[in-house]
Amino acid sequence: MEFAKKLKEERLKHNLSQEDLARELNISRQSISKWELEKGYPNIETLIILSDLFNISIDELIKGDSFLKEKIIKEGxxxxxxxxxxxxxxxxxxxxxxxxxxxxxxxxxxxxxxxxxxxxxxxxxxxxxxxxxxxxxxxxxx
Structure with missing residues (x-):
């Protein structure tokens, strides 16, 4: 499953709107929308916060999204x-x-x-x- 789909699935499972999630992460709602539309990706710090918030591992969050995995490795x-x-x-x-x-x-x-x-x-x-x-x-x- 790609990151965008997993993010939306977890957000809805936790009854959060894009606005609610954006507030939790201290970012704009447009960033959440961009991620869910596969037009961008969060940085590693935000991925860690998302995994904590959704109580899942980062691996579960990004599994299947090879582009995001490569981006994280490159950033590191x-x-x-x-x-x-x-x-x-x-x-x-x-x-x-x-x-x-x-x-x-x-x-x-x-x-x-x-x-x-x-x-x-x-x-x-x-x-x-x-x-x-x-x-x-x-x-x-x-």
């Missing part, structure tokens, strides 16, 4: 890629900043306390990033 992979790229850049930028803090700033005429505080902040920041990378190696270095 893109989401992972974006996060990985963001943290790679964070790692690179923080590395450059730490090098600057530790090796370039001491050549400037800053008071000892100011320099110590700047270095401490840099080391803590770098430590947080290194800790994140260490704990997420599998996802980070794809």
């Amino acid at each position: 992979k893109l989401g992972e890629l974006k996060m990985t790229d963001q943290f790679k850049w964070l790692y690179v930028v923080s590395s450059i900043l730490v090098v600057a803090w530790l090796f370039i700033l001491p050549w400037y005429n800053l008071s000892g306390l100011t320099l110590s505080i700047i270095n401490l902040i840099g080391i803590i920041y770098f430590g947080i990033v290194v800790n994140y990378v260490k704990n997420n190696k599998k996802n980070f270095f794809n």
Whole structure:
């Protein structure tokens, strides 16, 4: 059964109008209509809420709709890629900043306390990033 048909079936089984369901999901009624007319699909977060609301698994909700399954898989992979790229850049930028803090700033005429505080902040920041990378190696270095 395709998602559109399953959504409508579950909505009617729970005595909900499109307006009622839209209110539950905090979206427009037109979105529900679009899904039921097979002109669009909800995102994964909304699918989770729908499965909870209808007390069925996500698998039951999307079973038979190969397009929606592919869309969810693709969104998941893109989401992972974006996060990985963001943290790679964070790692690179923080590395450059730490090098600057530790090796370039001491050549400037800053008071000892100011320099110590700047270095401490840099080391803590770098430590947080290194800790994140260490704990997420599998996802980070794809």
